[in-house]
Amino acid sequence: MSGTSDIQPVSSSAQLYAIAHEIETDAVERYNLLAEQMQTHNNEELARIFLDLARAEGLHAEEIRRLAGDLGVESKRGPIGTWRTESPESADLSAAHYLMTPRDALQMALAGEERALAFYTGLASAATDPAVKKLAEDFVEEELEHVELCHRLLRRYPLPTGVTADDDPDPPRASD
Amino acid sequence: MSATAPLACKPGDYKSETKPIWCPGCGDYHVLMALTRALAALGLPPEQFAIVSGIGCSSRIPAYTTCYGFHGVHGRSLPVAAGLKIVRPDLTVIVASGDGDGYSIGGNHFMHACRRNVDLTYLVMDNHIYGMTKGQPSPTTEPDFDTALTPGGTGVRPFNPLVVALASGANFVARAYAGNIHETANIIVEAVRHPGFSFIEILSPCVTYRPDQRAWKDRVHAAPVTATDDAARAARRLMTDDGFNLGVLYRGNRRPFQPVVAAVPCDLVEFEKGFEI
Numbered sequence: 001m002s003g004t005s006d007i008q009p010v011s012s013s014a015q016l017y018a019i020a021h022e023i024e025t026d027a028v029e030r031y032n033l034l035a036e037q038m039q040t041h042n043n044e045e046l047a048r049i050f051l052d053l054a055r056a057e058g059l060h061a062e063e064i065r066r067l068a069g070d071l072g073v074e075s076k077r078g079p080i081g082t083w084r085t086e087s088p089e090s091a092d093l094s095a096a097h098y099l100m101t102p103r104d105a106l107q108m109a110l111a112g113e114e115r116a117l118a119f120y121t122g123l124a125s126a127a128t129d130p131a132v133k134k135l136a137e138d139f140v141e142e143e144l145e146h147v148e149l150c151h152r153l154l155r156r157y158p159l160p161t162g163v164t165a166d167d168d169p170d171p172p173r174a175s176d
Numbered sequence: 177m178s179a180t181a182p183l184a185c186k187p188g189d190y191k192s193e194t195k196p197i198w199c200p201g202c203g204d205y206h207v208l209m210a211l212t213r214a215l216a217a218l219g220l221p222p223e224q225f226a227i228v229s230g231i232g233c234s235s236r237i238p239a240y241t242t243c244y245g246f247h248g249v250h251g252r253s254l255p256v257a258a259g260l261k262i263v264r265p266d267l268t269v270i271v272a273s274g275d276g277d278g279y280s281i282g283g284n285h286f287m288h289a290c291r292r293n294v295d296l297t298y299l300v301m302d303n304h305i306y307g308m309t310k311g312q313p314s315p316t317t318e319p320d321f322d323t324a325l326t327p328g329g330t331g332v333r334p335f336n337p338l339v340v341a342l343a344s345g346a347n348f349v350a351r352a353y354a355g356n357i358h359e360t361a362n363i364i365v366e367a368v369r370h371p372g373f374s375f376i377e378i379l380s381p382c383v384t385y386r387p388d389q390r391a392w393k394d395r396v397h398a399a400p401v402t403a404t405d406d407a408a409r410a411a412r413r414l415m416t417d418d419g420f421n422l423g424v425l426y427r428g429n430r431r432p433f434q435p436v437v438a439a440v441p442c443d444l445v446e447f448e449k450g451f452e453i
Contacts, residue, residue: 040195078216080358095201
C-alpha cells in the first residue's frame with residue numbers, strides 16, 4: 001500500500017484531476033475484483049457490499065470527470081498509472097479472505113479513505129499553485145466525508161460473534 | 177522506467193469473462209491486474225499476444241485473459257512457448273509458471289530456455305509452496321518450513337532462481353512483488369520489450385498455505401542499485417541479496433535465438449505426410 005510517500009509535485013489542476021480520477025478508477029477495479037472473489041466463494045452478502053463500494057467509487061470518478069470538464073482526466077502515464085507503488089486509496093487485496101465480514105470490508109474501505117485523506121492533505125500543504133492548493137483542499141473535504149461515512153456504516157455492523165477469518169472452522173490442511 | 181504507450185486497448189480488454197477461482201487474497205490476482213495493465217501499455221491487441229503456461233494455480237492465468245492461450249503440460253510451458261515463438265515470431269509470447277511448475281518439474285527447461293535465449297518473457301509466480309496440491313514444499317521453500325508433510329522442515333537449501341537464470345544466460349533478470357501492481361506492470365513491459373529471454377521472479381503470496389507471506393508486503397524493498405549489463409556485477413549483487421530486493425537486476429545484450437524455419441505447409445494432408453514413418 002502506498003500513501004504520502006508517493007506524493008509528487010503537482011503543477012496543474014489538470015494533473016490533479018487526472019490523479020484523482022486514477023485513484024477512483026483503481027478503487028473501482030479493486031472493489032469489483034473483490035466482489036468477484038466473494039461471488040466465487042459464495043459470500044454473496046460481502047459481494048454486494050464490494051459492488052456497492054465499487055459503484056460509489058465509480059460515481060466519484062464520474063464526478064471528477066465532470067468537474068474537470070475540458071481539462072480532461074486521462075493520465076498521460078498510460079494504463080499502468082502514476083504511482084511508484086500503489087494508489088493511496090487502493091484496497092489491500094492481500095487482506096481478502098473468504099470468511100471476511102461486512103465489517104472487515106468497511107474497515108478495508110476506511111483504511112483506503114484515510115490513506116487518500118493523508119495523500120490529499122500532504123498535497124494541499126505542499127502545493128505552491130493557488131488553484132492546485134484549492135482543488136487539493138476540496139479533495140481533502142471530500143475524503144473527510146468519505147471517512148465519516150465509513151465510520152457511520154461501521155456502526156451498523158457490530159463486532160462479529162460468529163465465525164470470522166481469524167477463526168476458520170475449516171482451515172486448509174496439508175495432506176498427510 | 178514507466179510505460180507511456182498508446183492506449184489502443186484498455187486493461188479490461190485483456191480480461192476474459194472467465195472468473196478466477198484463486199483464493200481471496202492470493203497474489204496471483206495482483207499479477208493478473210499487472211499483466212493486463214502491462215499488455216495495454218504495450219499497445220498491441222489481444223490477438224497479438226500468446227500466453228503459455230504449465231500446471232498450478234499460477235498457470236490458470238491464460239484463461240483469464242483474452243489473448244491466445246495454451247494451458248499446457250506440467251513444467252513444459254517453456255518448450256511449448258519457444259516452439260511457438262520460433263514459428264510465429266510475429267507473436268509476443270509470455271510464459272506463466274509457478275515455483276513448482278517452473279523450478280522443479282520444469283527446472284531443466286528453465287536453464288535451457290535461459291541458455292537458448294528465445295525472445296520470451298517468463299513470469300514465475302513464486303509462493304514457495306505447491307498451493308494447488310495443498311501445500312507441499314517447492315524448490316524455493318525455506319529449509320525450516322515445518323509441517324505435517326515436512327516434520328522439522330525440509331532441511332534442503334532453496335533454489336535461487338535469479339542466480340540460475342543469470343548463470344544460464346537469461347538476457348533480462350528481475351524480481352517483482354505481486355502486491356506492487358504498478359511496479360510489476362512496468363517491469364513486465366520492460367521485460368517484453370527487451371530482446372531475448374526475459375525472466376521475472378514475482379513474489380506472489382499464497383495466503384492459504386503460507387499465511388505468513390502476507391508479511392511480504394512489509395519485507396520487500398527497492399533494490400539499492402540500478403540494473404547492470406555486466407553479468408559478473410549482477411552475480412556479485414546476488415551474493416548479498418536478501419530475497420526481497422525488487423527491480424531489474426540485469427539487462428544483457430545477447431542476440432535472441434530466432435532460427436529461420438521452413439514455411440509450414442498450410443495443407444494439413446501435406447503437413448501430416450511429414451510425420452509418416
